[in-house]
Structures are given as C-alpha cells and as structure tokens.
Amino acid sequence: MCGLIGFSDTAGTRHSGEAVVRAMALQHDRGNGLGAGYAGHGIYPEFPDHYAFHLIYETREALEATEAFIDHYYDLERAEALPTRRTTGITDAPLLWRYFAKPESKKLRDSGISDDDYVVNAVMHINTSIEGATVASSGKNMGVFKGVGFPEEIGHFYRIEDYEAHTWIAHNRFPTNSLAWWGGAHPFSLLNYSLVHNGEISSYGINKRYIRQFGYICTMFTDTEVAAYLFDLLIRRHGLTAEQACKALAPPLWSQIDRMDDKARHDYTLLREIYASAMLNGPFAIVLGTDEGMVAFNDRVKLRPLVAAVEGTQVAVASEESSLRELLPAPDFLWAPKAGEPVIVRRGQAFQPPVVSTSKPAGSPVGGAVASMDVLTSESEVSA
Amino acid sequence: MIGNLSHDKMNMAEADPATRPIEGYVHRAPTVTVSRRDTTAATITTAASSATATPAAPPAAIVDADHIYYRELNAAIAGLVADGVRDITLRRVNGQRYLGNGLTSPDLRLRIEGVPGQDLGMFLGGAAIEVYGNAQDGVGNTMEAGHIHVHGSAGDVVGYGMRGGEVFIRGDVGYRVGIHMKQYQSRVPTIIIGGKARDFFGEYMAGGRMILLDVASQLSGDALGMYVGTGMHGGEIYARCPVNPAQCGREVGLTPATDDQMAELTPLISRFCTVFGLDADRALAGQFTRIAPVSSRPYGNLYVNL
Amino acid sequence: MIDYIQPEFHVDIDYDKCHKCGRCQGQCGWGVYSFVGRPLPDDAKCRACHRCVTFCPAHCITIKRSDLAYRENPNWPVAARKAVWRQGASGGVLLSSMGSDRPRTSLFDALALDACQVTNPSIDPLREPMETRTTLGKRPQVFGDEPPKEWAGRMTLATPILFAPMSFGSVSLNVHKALALAARELGIYMNTGEGGLHPDLYPLADNVIVQVASGRFGVTPEYLGRGAAIEIKVGQGAKPGIGGHLPGEKINAEVSTTRMIPQGTDAISPAPHHDIYSIEDLRQLIYSLKEASGYKPVGVKIAAVHNVGAIASGVVRAGADYVYLDGMNGGTGAAPAVIRDHVGIPVELALAVVDQRLRDENIRNQASIIVAGSIRSSADLAKALALGADAVALGSAALLALGCHLCQGCHTGSCSWGLTTQKPELTRRLDPEEGAQRLVNLVGAWTHELQEILGALGVNAVESLRGSRDRLRAIGLDAQTCDILGVAPAGR
Structure with missing residues (x-):
C-alpha cells in the first residue's frame, strides 16, 4: 500500500510545495516511513535550458566518479x-547534489544522437556503472526530491516549501518487494518525466525485458522504474500522445474493443498487439508529471484508488479524498476516475471535467460529491 | 572534482538542531462539547472528565475532529459512549480512517461532518452513522448490524462481506460494491444507492439485498457498470434501469420486478428518500430489473476429481 | 530364424468373469486374440493400448508387464538388448512413433510458477475478466506506423493453443475432422500437416493452417488459398533433418485424392526442401507463398536444434510471420528411433534462446513463437508462455484426448483406437463430433486452468505472463541452465 498525489495548474501558475506536503501528510498511514518523495516541474525557471541532474551518492567515491563523468561529457x-x-526521523542521509549542465557540444555532435538520448545514455551509465550513484532526476526545469522517511519528514528535510512548481507529484511508500533505500523511493524520473505509483506491477518481468530492447536498463530494484521508461519510450521516442500511451499501458478489454466501431477496433487492436509486452498489469494508480502537466490513470479493473478534483485552473488527484480536500478545499468538481481512463492535464488548456452533468445533488451538504469519469476519450480518439 | 567546489561541505550544517516536520494528524484528545437537554453546554478537553451525566437525559456531544488522529477520535467516542452519551457529532473530519469501527450500541447516533477515511463503520455491530459529506473506500466493511447513511457519494468496496444492517449512499459509488454480501439466519443486509455504480456490483453476492436507484447521480452514462453479479449465488439486486445481460455475470438471471416484489421494496425506498430528502415518487417510478442468481452452486460442473 | 525377443506384456484374462462375448477380439487392431470358445491372447502382439480392456464388458482383462527376468546390467538396459536382437535378425532401421520414451528430465517439471500474496492481489478468474486472446503474426514496432503492404494480417486465437500438424495419412480423416470442428468451436486453429486438405474440411478452413512440406503433397493454389495461414515445415522435433515415408498401405483412395498421388504408392517426403538449401531460399519460398495466397501469414516450423537461436533469427528476417519450434520430445507418426531419441534439444531451452535472441536483435515484434514437443498440461503451457512463447501446439495431447494410449504403434497403421490408421473398420471408431467434444473439453479445461494461474499471478491478460520469466523459478537446475532459461533459482 502506498499513497500518492498529483497537482497541476493549467494556467502554469507556480505553487509552493507546502500544501502538497500537508496534503501528503494526511496519507501518513498509507506508508511505513521507508520512502517518500516529491517531484516539481517548473522549479528552476532560472535554468530553463539546462538539464538539472539530481544525484544521490552513497559514497564519496561515487560522487567523484560521477562528477568526473559529468565534467567530461557536459x-x-x-x-x-x-x-x-x-x-x-531522517538519519543516514546520503550525499545529495544537483548539477545544471548541457551536453558538451562537440561530443554531442560526434555521438550522432539527440541531446535527450545523450542524457538518457548518461543516466543509464551512471546508474549501472558507478557503484553507489543514482540519478534521481535528469530533466529540465524540474527535480526529484526523495528518500527514506515519511512524506512530511522528506518534505521538511528537502525544504519543499521553498520550491514553486506548476506541477507537483508526491508519494508515500510502503515498500514490499524491494529494499528501502534512497534511490528506490518514488518519484522515478527520466528526462522531463517523473512518475509515482501505488500498487504493484505484476507484469514487471516482461515489461523490463521489453524496455531492455530499447536500451533502458532497470537498476532500481523496483517495478515503478519501468513505467517511467515506458512513458519516455512511448511518448518521446514513439511519438504517441499521452492518451495513446495510457491506452497502450492499460488497454481496454478485448470485450470492449470488440464492441467499438471499425476504425476504433482496428486501432485499439493494433495498439494492444504492438504494445502487448508493455501492458502494465496488476493493481496500480500512476501519476506522471511532465513539463506539460500531468497524467493520472488506473489499472484496467481499478484495483487501486484514485480520486480527482478540479478547482478553477488547479487539478489534483490523490489516493484519498482527504488529500484533495486539503489541497482544493472548495472543488468545482470531485470524482473518481474510471478504471483505465486517464486524467490528462495540459498546461495552457482548460481542463474539462469528464462529466456531463456538473450539478451538485440537491441537499448535499458538501460541495462536489464523488462522481466518476464517464467517457474521457471517445473510443476513436486514440487514433487521432 | 568539479571546479573549486569543496565536497567537505555537507548538505546541511551539522550545527543546526534537527527540527520536526509538520504532522498530518496530531495525537491529542479532541475538544469535546457536551450539551444536556436541560443544561447549558460545557466545554471540556477530555472525554473522561464528562462522567456526570444523569441517566434520564442522555446528553449529546460535539467533537472537533480537525486534524486529530483517528485513535484519539475513536477513544473520545468510546469515552463518551461509556459516559452515556448517545448522540455524537464529529465536526471537520477529513480522512480519519476507522471511524465508528466496531461500535455496538444500538441507540448510538454518530454524525460525521466532512469526509471520513477508509473503513468507515467496519465491523459495525449497532449504532447509526450519518455522514454529511462523501465517504472514502471500504464503508461498512464486514458490517454486522446498524445503519450507515452517507449524504454524499462513497468510494470503492462498500459493504464488503456485510452480514446485516443497512448502508444508504445518497449519490454514486465506485467499484466492487456489495461484494460478497451474505445473509445468515435472520440477518439480511441491505444496501441502497441513490446514484450510479461502477463495475463488479454485487460480485460473489451470497445474500442480502441491493437496490440501485439512479435518481441522485451526477454522472451521465449507464447506471450500472460491467460484471454485475459475477459469481453471485445468493441474495438479490434491484436496479431502476435497463440491464443488459452482457453487463452481467453468467451466474445471474434478469427479470422485471413483479408487483409483489415492488410492494416489498416500496417502504425501503420511501424511507431512503425520506432520509435524503429525495422524491420518492420519482424513485419508485420506472421499471426495476431484478438480478438474481440462477443457482446457489454456480460452479458445480467446473471441477472434476483428479 | 528364431525370434529372441520375448513378449513385453502379458494379457491376463479372468476366465471366471469372462462373458465369452468376443468383443476383445473384435476391438484389437493388433490381432492379439483368437477365439476358441473363449478368447486366447497372443502376448507377443500386445502393445498395451488398452482398447480391449476399455471395451470388455466383464472387466476381466488386465494387461501386465511380463514377469520374465533378465539378468541385471545397468549398462545394458533390456530395451538396448532387444534393439540389438531385433536388428541382428532383420538388418533394419528401428522405427517407432509418438515422442521419445527415453527417461529424460523435463525442464518444465523443474520450473515453478509464482503467485501473489498481500502486496498485489490475486485475481479471481471466474468473476473478473481474464483475457487469453492471443494474436499471432507480425506487428509494427511503433503505433502509427502502418504495417508494410506485404505484411500479412494476424491470426487471432481465443486461447494460446493450437493443434499441431498431423497429416491426413498419418492420422485418419475422422481425426482431421475432429480437430477442425474443435478448432472452429474453440476459436483456434488446426494444422493439416503435410498431407493436404480433404474436401470435407473445406467448410472449416477458416480455422485451418495448411502446411507445405518437402513432399508438396496436395499443394495447389486452391489449397494455399483456402487456409487461414500457411506453414512451411522445415523440420520436426522428433526427427530433425529427416524426411518422411508414408507406406503405400496407408495410401487409400481418400488419402490418394487429398495428397494427389496414386493409390498404394509410398508417399516420400524428402529430408530437405530441395528449393531451400539456405536462408535466402527460405525467404524466396515464403514470399512465393505469400504472393500465391494473397499475402496470408506464413509460418515456419523448425526442429529445435543446437543453433536454433541463430536459425530462428534468420527465419524471422526471411519474413516468417511465426516461428514454430518443435522440441526433441515431440511426437511423430513414424521416425527412426535413433533420430527421435538422440537428435535435437528440449523445447524449453530452444524457446528461451529464441525469445531472447529475437529481443536482443529487437525483432521480437516481427514474428510470433509457437512451441510444441511436448506440452502435457496447462502447467507446461503456462511455463512455456512465461519463457516467451506466444502459443503452444498440441499433438500428442490431442491424440490422447481422442483415445490414444501412447502404445507407439502409429507407424504400423493398425491403431486400435482408429486414430493413426486408414483401415475403415478402425477409423470409424472415432466419431468426429464426439472427438471434437473431447478436444473442446480438454482445451477448455486447460484454458480455465491457465486463467487460474494468471489470476494467482495477479494479471488479467495472457500477454502479461508472456515472456515474464521473473514469474518462474528453477528447482534443482544448474546455474548454466538457469542462465540459458533466464530464470533464477527458487529462493532467489
């Protein structure tokens, strides 16, 4: 059991992380003190074009080796x-450093790959080849702050209230199958994608082998890492939209696909066939933070909770409604997204709550009773 | 080593004293206000010190739950109940789990203002819980007796393994509602939903009754999701909406509710509407579909002895 | 010459219970019984197929292993001595059928599946969706890339099981009918084998894969056009590198028509395809078949041999829509025992190597993998999927469901169960409808069991088990075998 929160402002207005920490603290009992973390997108406006590397070092040697590597290539x-x-509550913190850097231009040119791929290769190299060094995040104008502790402790430790972001994601961890270590806490991040996850990816074995085909090496001893890489592969490298990526990772059931019109059936069938090994199976709720905003979605049969709320330009999702009430005390609308139907928040685009009738039930003493997402994407939207 | 940076500098000054983070919920007794019918309200800070009630006039109490941890809240409730209080209102509740867990006093009324957390009224063996707000997941889990009335919507897994009592949800509910409800001897649990429900409604249902009205929903679309009554082998579901056999498990059959059956439902639905201020005539109008198992042994032919 | 070989079995009849009805004599295809007032068995002819036992109304027949003692010599098992005696007397190549009967540890048996406890929920397959639908064939690497025009469509299976190729000729027409009826009912495919497609099966051809082997029996443009897919048979797990030989006695009128060869002549399949001497020739044949059939899926069946990883990679790059890997424990209608028992590698290892190889080359989406030889249960099925198979094919298991008792007499053409024979008095023993029902029952039961396994693993679609080797552990396998299988030892 874990808890998570996502928050994004479509107007791009940046908000202090303080409220997110407060909201996350209400989910204290969903974790066990062995991991928590935050990712903020838009926190480094003074370095919009530099890759911001957040590094976790267990040893001085790891720090020296990593800095030699960065110095050489960036x-x-x-x-x-x-x-x-x-x-x-926070003991044994490792060395935590950040670097704002750009690929060294001649080496980048000689490599013949894009600057993003250059950075991905560096992340894979540091994680797999430098003992004791873990890249917590590597995107632009964003950063991941995570460690071993409860979410309110980790938030306090990293001074999360000092950062302002247009998109925040947060996590409270109850590690089960993997060790409690600073690198293993959520969010997991690569380039501009940060990801938190509640549940377990029971298909991790094949997801890991699939992503390996494309050069991603899982090193964090946890299933969540693979989801972050899958988003990078599907969205950045394969050019899928966020909706398509969600539908590839949590596709409709065949029985649903069979009832679609010809075009949609063709597209969804192809999507499932192509990304069969990428399908995330097992109970999960996932929130992806990006430079663009936020994507939140559930497994196909809703085995992990996820509720969402909108208040003006602010949209939040969480494992429990209490966190939403802390973040958005007077929501315009509050609902539980349907299984496999993503909540997609894009900066610069007005968020449309997925419900036709927004009238509050008469007599309800509280604004916005839980409603559920009905039809976010028309069945054929995936092919758009 | 990069530039002139000194890595001897730690991430923080060693000399700084460690400071405490904020707390989501605080561990202290809530502020309780006890009012008697014939006396003025008295504010006290602990539940235990209010033990002066006269049996003739059961007092009522108001508890300020704002950011108080659930253990302290439930302890305050237990203390008030021991003191003879039979009407307790929790104000400013947000996310505290296990509220009303295992209460057994049949004459106790627990009012909750705000959003109670997971497992509201789990193992409830008596008492009436009224929620003025939404409820999260796991309402009435393994409930034995009593009432839970939610004047908003509720999350997933309402009434899991419920064996008795009644759960009324005014608005919509999530997935797996009424899963493995069962009845035993004279105990027949009842769940009534005023709005819509998601997939797996009545999954494994072994007894009791669920009614889905779809009169107080904010949602468009089907009133019932998929996989209705999969594995159902007892009890009955009435839905005030058309139901497609493709939505249901193969273990159930669909029939229009008969006049006799409607006569049995009418007082229940009327009471539900009275509780929430809904129009009973509207709730009773329209065709109800009865969803009931075709066999109490749906898997009799599935297995063969090795 | 005196026959040195003594009977392997003893037919024991309790004459006190015997009805003297003679049914045993009528049922036996091997001529074991004569009848002189009561049935008199000739033990030497018995193959322990249990046809007589099954049909004896008095339950008075017991087939026993002969008590005849041989002097112990672990270096010379009795079977080896008998082989020498037999070849000394005849000078012949020892012929046998069905899969190898050599004691060999199954690697499937050394693998254990995982299950969920606490951290993720197991899923109840009876009451929640549990998807087994499987598609075979090429798929693009990226959504949005339309598949190239010359790519065939994909084949859809309701469950990841097919019936393995068994030719009409080696098996009876009624067996073919039962397989095809069952395939249609189940939403899967049967495979003609190399003996052509009988007209009676034309209405069922949407669920039939038509095979093209080196003998090209019955291969016409019409044949290629009728099937749902075409399979090039390069090799068979039970006899890699060996051709086929269907004796003239099995070539009756129906077989003759279907194979398009004269009645009574031997049907000889050359060892290689004489138009495939190398990989570029395979590509030529694959595209020739696609061109002739209007671009149907073309699969290639190969025997699991030592260098199978590289071979399969070549097959995929040559354009195959699926690779069919047949392991050394696979069955056969007739094969030299020395080849059957000593050539090839187990399919578990071949599968592990091929799946990994295709992933290493990032061409796994270009072809599906079907495995066979031998899949004996839903556990083998699930483990094969976890190692990376897209689907499995059932040959021996399908025949067993139809009554086969694994007596290994297919090559004699006298199958008492009426399966691997063309004698009309024997073939009519199988009612195609009843046979189809047994096959539907078997595949249905295995599908249920696969769904239970998926549920226990906490996934609700078969693609989440496929290739998920993390969900397997090895018990008692050496480190190198674990490494090849890509499976950790149990406890780790």
Missing part, C-alpha cells in the same frame, strides 16, 4: 549540494 553551469535541513 558543460557544467552550476554544481551544488541540495539544500536540506536536519530533520527528526
């Missing part, structure tokens, strides 16, 4: 220890 703008503060 033009470094700034390197500094992540600002933290001593916090009760």
Whole structure:
C-alpha cells in the first residue's frame, strides 16, 4: 500500500510545495516511513535550458566518479549540494547534489544522437556503472526530491516549501518487494518525466525485458522504474500522445474493443498487439508529471484508488479524498476516475471535467460529491 | 572534482538542531462539547472528565475532529459512549480512517461532518452513522448490524462481506460494491444507492439485498457498470434501469420486478428518500430489473476429481 | 530364424468373469486374440493400448508387464538388448512413433510458477475478466506506423493453443475432422500437416493452417488459398533433418485424392526442401507463398536444434510471420528411433534462446513463437508462455484426448483406437463430433486452468505472463541452465 498525489495548474501558475506536503501528510498511514518523495516541474525557471541532474551518492567515491563523468561529457553551469535541513526521523542521509549542465557540444555532435538520448545514455551509465550513484532526476526545469522517511519528514528535510512548481507529484511508500533505500523511493524520473505509483506491477518481468530492447536498463530494484521508461519510450521516442500511451499501458478489454466501431477496433487492436509486452498489469494508480502537466490513470479493473478534483485552473488527484480536500478545499468538481481512463492535464488548456452533468445533488451538504469519469476519450480518439 | 567546489561541505550544517516536520494528524484528545437537554453546554478537553451525566437525559456531544488522529477520535467516542452519551457529532473530519469501527450500541447516533477515511463503520455491530459529506473506500466493511447513511457519494468496496444492517449512499459509488454480501439466519443486509455504480456490483453476492436507484447521480452514462453479479449465488439486486445481460455475470438471471416484489421494496425506498430528502415518487417510478442468481452452486460442473 | 525377443506384456484374462462375448477380439487392431470358445491372447502382439480392456464388458482383462527376468546390467538396459536382437535378425532401421520414451528430465517439471500474496492481489478468474486472446503474426514496432503492404494480417486465437500438424495419412480423416470442428468451436486453429486438405474440411478452413512440406503433397493454389495461414515445415522435433515415408498401405483412395498421388504408392517426403538449401531460399519460398495466397501469414516450423537461436533469427528476417519450434520430445507418426531419441534439444531451452535472441536483435515484434514437443498440461503451457512463447501446439495431447494410449504403434497403421490408421473398420471408431467434444473439453479445461494461474499471478491478460520469466523459478537446475532459461533459482 502506498499513497500518492498529483497537482497541476493549467494556467502554469507556480505553487509552493507546502500544501502538497500537508496534503501528503494526511496519507501518513498509507506508508511505513521507508520512502517518500516529491517531484516539481517548473522549479528552476532560472535554468530553463539546462538539464538539472539530481544525484544521490552513497559514497564519496561515487560522487567523484560521477562528477568526473559529468565534467567530461557536459558543460557544467552550476554544481551544488541540495539544500536540506536536519530533520527528526531522517538519519543516514546520503550525499545529495544537483548539477545544471548541457551536453558538451562537440561530443554531442560526434555521438550522432539527440541531446535527450545523450542524457538518457548518461543516466543509464551512471546508474549501472558507478557503484553507489543514482540519478534521481535528469530533466529540465524540474527535480526529484526523495528518500527514506515519511512524506512530511522528506518534505521538511528537502525544504519543499521553498520550491514553486506548476506541477507537483508526491508519494508515500510502503515498500514490499524491494529494499528501502534512497534511490528506490518514488518519484522515478527520466528526462522531463517523473512518475509515482501505488500498487504493484505484476507484469514487471516482461515489461523490463521489453524496455531492455530499447536500451533502458532497470537498476532500481523496483517495478515503478519501468513505467517511467515506458512513458519516455512511448511518448518521446514513439511519438504517441499521452492518451495513446495510457491506452497502450492499460488497454481496454478485448470485450470492449470488440464492441467499438471499425476504425476504433482496428486501432485499439493494433495498439494492444504492438504494445502487448508493455501492458502494465496488476493493481496500480500512476501519476506522471511532465513539463506539460500531468497524467493520472488506473489499472484496467481499478484495483487501486484514485480520486480527482478540479478547482478553477488547479487539478489534483490523490489516493484519498482527504488529500484533495486539503489541497482544493472548495472543488468545482470531485470524482473518481474510471478504471483505465486517464486524467490528462495540459498546461495552457482548460481542463474539462469528464462529466456531463456538473450539478451538485440537491441537499448535499458538501460541495462536489464523488462522481466518476464517464467517457474521457471517445473510443476513436486514440487514433487521432 | 568539479571546479573549486569543496565536497567537505555537507548538505546541511551539522550545527543546526534537527527540527520536526509538520504532522498530518496530531495525537491529542479532541475538544469535546457536551450539551444536556436541560443544561447549558460545557466545554471540556477530555472525554473522561464528562462522567456526570444523569441517566434520564442522555446528553449529546460535539467533537472537533480537525486534524486529530483517528485513535484519539475513536477513544473520545468510546469515552463518551461509556459516559452515556448517545448522540455524537464529529465536526471537520477529513480522512480519519476507522471511524465508528466496531461500535455496538444500538441507540448510538454518530454524525460525521466532512469526509471520513477508509473503513468507515467496519465491523459495525449497532449504532447509526450519518455522514454529511462523501465517504472514502471500504464503508461498512464486514458490517454486522446498524445503519450507515452517507449524504454524499462513497468510494470503492462498500459493504464488503456485510452480514446485516443497512448502508444508504445518497449519490454514486465506485467499484466492487456489495461484494460478497451474505445473509445468515435472520440477518439480511441491505444496501441502497441513490446514484450510479461502477463495475463488479454485487460480485460473489451470497445474500442480502441491493437496490440501485439512479435518481441522485451526477454522472451521465449507464447506471450500472460491467460484471454485475459475477459469481453471485445468493441474495438479490434491484436496479431502476435497463440491464443488459452482457453487463452481467453468467451466474445471474434478469427479470422485471413483479408487483409483489415492488410492494416489498416500496417502504425501503420511501424511507431512503425520506432520509435524503429525495422524491420518492420519482424513485419508485420506472421499471426495476431484478438480478438474481440462477443457482446457489454456480460452479458445480467446473471441477472434476483428479 | 528364431525370434529372441520375448513378449513385453502379458494379457491376463479372468476366465471366471469372462462373458465369452468376443468383443476383445473384435476391438484389437493388433490381432492379439483368437477365439476358441473363449478368447486366447497372443502376448507377443500386445502393445498395451488398452482398447480391449476399455471395451470388455466383464472387466476381466488386465494387461501386465511380463514377469520374465533378465539378468541385471545397468549398462545394458533390456530395451538396448532387444534393439540389438531385433536388428541382428532383420538388418533394419528401428522405427517407432509418438515422442521419445527415453527417461529424460523435463525442464518444465523443474520450473515453478509464482503467485501473489498481500502486496498485489490475486485475481479471481471466474468473476473478473481474464483475457487469453492471443494474436499471432507480425506487428509494427511503433503505433502509427502502418504495417508494410506485404505484411500479412494476424491470426487471432481465443486461447494460446493450437493443434499441431498431423497429416491426413498419418492420422485418419475422422481425426482431421475432429480437430477442425474443435478448432472452429474453440476459436483456434488446426494444422493439416503435410498431407493436404480433404474436401470435407473445406467448410472449416477458416480455422485451418495448411502446411507445405518437402513432399508438396496436395499443394495447389486452391489449397494455399483456402487456409487461414500457411506453414512451411522445415523440420520436426522428433526427427530433425529427416524426411518422411508414408507406406503405400496407408495410401487409400481418400488419402490418394487429398495428397494427389496414386493409390498404394509410398508417399516420400524428402529430408530437405530441395528449393531451400539456405536462408535466402527460405525467404524466396515464403514470399512465393505469400504472393500465391494473397499475402496470408506464413509460418515456419523448425526442429529445435543446437543453433536454433541463430536459425530462428534468420527465419524471422526471411519474413516468417511465426516461428514454430518443435522440441526433441515431440511426437511423430513414424521416425527412426535413433533420430527421435538422440537428435535435437528440449523445447524449453530452444524457446528461451529464441525469445531472447529475437529481443536482443529487437525483432521480437516481427514474428510470433509457437512451441510444441511436448506440452502435457496447462502447467507446461503456462511455463512455456512465461519463457516467451506466444502459443503452444498440441499433438500428442490431442491424440490422447481422442483415445490414444501412447502404445507407439502409429507407424504400423493398425491403431486400435482408429486414430493413426486408414483401415475403415478402425477409423470409424472415432466419431468426429464426439472427438471434437473431447478436444473442446480438454482445451477448455486447460484454458480455465491457465486463467487460474494468471489470476494467482495477479494479471488479467495472457500477454502479461508472456515472456515474464521473473514469474518462474528453477528447482534443482544448474546455474548454466538457469542462465540459458533466464530464470533464477527458487529462493532467489
């Protein structure tokens, strides 16, 4: 059992992480103190074009080896220890550093690959080849702050309230199948994608082998990592839309596909066939944070909770309604998304709650009773 | 080593004292206000110190639950009940789980304002819980007796394994509602939903009665999801909506509700509408579909001895 | 010459219970019984097929292993001694049928599946969706890329099971009918084998894969056009590198018409396809078949041999829509025992290597993998899927469901169960409708069991088990075998 939160403002307005930490603290009992974390998108407006590397070092040697690597392959703008503060409950913190850098231009040119792929290769290299070094995040104008502790402790430790982001995702971990270590906490991140996950990906074995075909190497001993890489593959490299990526990872049942019109049936069949090994199976709720906004979705039969709310330009999702009420005390609408139907929030686009009738039930003492997403995407939208 | 940075500098000054993070819920006794019918309200800070009630006039109590941990809230409730309080209102509830867990006093009324957390009224053996707000997942889990009335919507898995009592949800509910409800001897559990329900409604249902009205929903689309009554082998579901056999498990049969059956439902539905201020005539109008198992042993032919 | 070989079985009849009805004599295809007031068995002819036992109304027949003692010598098992005696007397190549009877540890048996506890829920397959639908064939790498025009469509199976190729000739027409009827009912495919497609099966051809082997029996443009897919048979797990030989006695009028060869002549399949001497020739044949058939899926069946990874990669790059891997424990209608028992590798290893190889080359989406030889249960099925198979094919298991008792007499053409024979008095013993029902029952039961396994694994679609080797552990396998299988030892 874990807990999660996603928050995004379609107007691009940046919000302090303080409220997110407060909302996450209400889900304290969903974790066990062995992992928590936050990702903020839009937190480094002063470095919009630099890759912001957040590094976790278990040893001084790992730090030196990683910095030698970065120094060799990148033009470094700034390197500094992540600002933290001593916090009760947080012990044995590793060395935590951040670097704002761009690929060294001649080496990038010689490599013949895109700057994003150049960075992905660097992340894979550091994670697999430098013992004791883990890249927490590697995107632009974003960063991941995570570690071993309860969410309110990790938020305090990293001074999350000092950062302002248009999109936040947060996680409270109850690790089960994998170790409790700083790198293993959520969010998992690659380039501009950050991802938190509640549940377990029972199809991890094949997902991991599938993603390996495309050069992604899972090193974090946890199933969530693979979901972050899958989004990078499907959206950035295969060019799928966020909707299509969600439908590839949590596709409709064949019985649903069989009832679609010809075009939609053709497209969904192809989508399932192509990405059969990418399908995420087992109970999960996932929130993906990006530079564009946020995507939240569930497994195909809703085995993990997810509720959502909208208040003006702010949209939030969470494992429990209580967190939504903390973040958005007067929601315009609050609902439980349907299994496999993604909630997609894009900066610059007005968010449309997925419900036709937004009238609150008469006599309800509380604004916005739970409603559910009905039809977010028309069946054929995936082919658009 | 990059540039002139000194890595001897730690991430934080060693000299700084460790500070505490904020707490989501605080561990302290809530503020309780007890009012007697013939006396003025008295504010006290612990539940235990209110033990001066006269039996003739059961007092009522208001508990400020704002950011109080559930253990302290339930302890306050237990203390008030022990003191003879039979009408307790929790104000500013948000996410506290296990509220009303295992209460057994038949004459106790627990009012909750706000959003109670997971497993509201689990193992409830008596008492009437009224929620003025939405409820999260697991309402009335393994409930034995009593009432839970939610004046909003509820999440997934309402009434799991429920064996008695009644759960009324004014609005919509999520997935797996009434899963494995059962009846035993004179105990027949009842769930009535004013709005719509998602997939797996009445999955494994072994007894009791569920009624889905679809009169107080915010949602468009079908009133019932898929996989209705899969594995159902007892009890009955009435839905005030058309039901397609393709939505249902193969273990159930669909029939229009008969006049006799409607006569049995009418007082229940009327009471539901009275509780929530809904129009009973509207709720009773329209065709109800009865969903009931075709066999109490749906898998008799599935297995063969090795 | 005196026959040195003593009977393997002893037919024991309890004459006190015997009705003297003579049914045993009538049922036996091997001529075991004569009848002089009561049935008198000739033990030497008995193959322990249990046809007489099954039909004896008095339940008075017991087939026993002969008590005849041989001096112990572990280096010379009795079977090896008998083989020498037999070849000394005849000078012949030892012929046998069905799968190898050598004791060999099944790697499937050394693999254990995983299940969910606490951290993720198992799923109840009876009451929640549990998808077994499987598609075979090429698929693009990226959604949005339309498949190239020359790519065939994909084949859809309701469950990841097919019936393995068994030719009309080696098996009876009624067996073919039962397989085809069952395939239609189940939403899967049967496979003609190399003996052509009988006109009686034309109405069922949407669920039939038509095979093209080196003998090209019955291969016409019409034949290629009728099937749902075409399969090039390069090899068979029970006899890799060996051709076929259907004796003239089995070539009756119906077989003759279907194979398009004269009645009574031997039907000889050359060892290789004489138009495939190398991989580029395979490509030529694949595209020739696609061109002739209007671009139907074309699969290639190969025997699992040592270098199967590279071979399969070549087959996929040559354009095959699926690769069919047949392991060394696979069955046959007739094969030299020395080849059947000693050539090839187990399908578990071949599958593990091929799936990994195709992933390493990032061409796994270009072809599906079907495995056979031998899949004995839904457990083997599930483990094969976890190792990376898209589907499995059932040959021996399908025949067993139709009554086969694995007596290994297929090559004699006298199958008492009426399966691997063309004698009309024997073939009529199988009612195609009843046979189809047994096959539907078997595949239905295995599908249920597969759904239970998927549910226990906490996934609700078969593609989430497929290739998920994390869900397997090895018990008692050495480190190198574990490494090849891509499976961790149990406990790790």
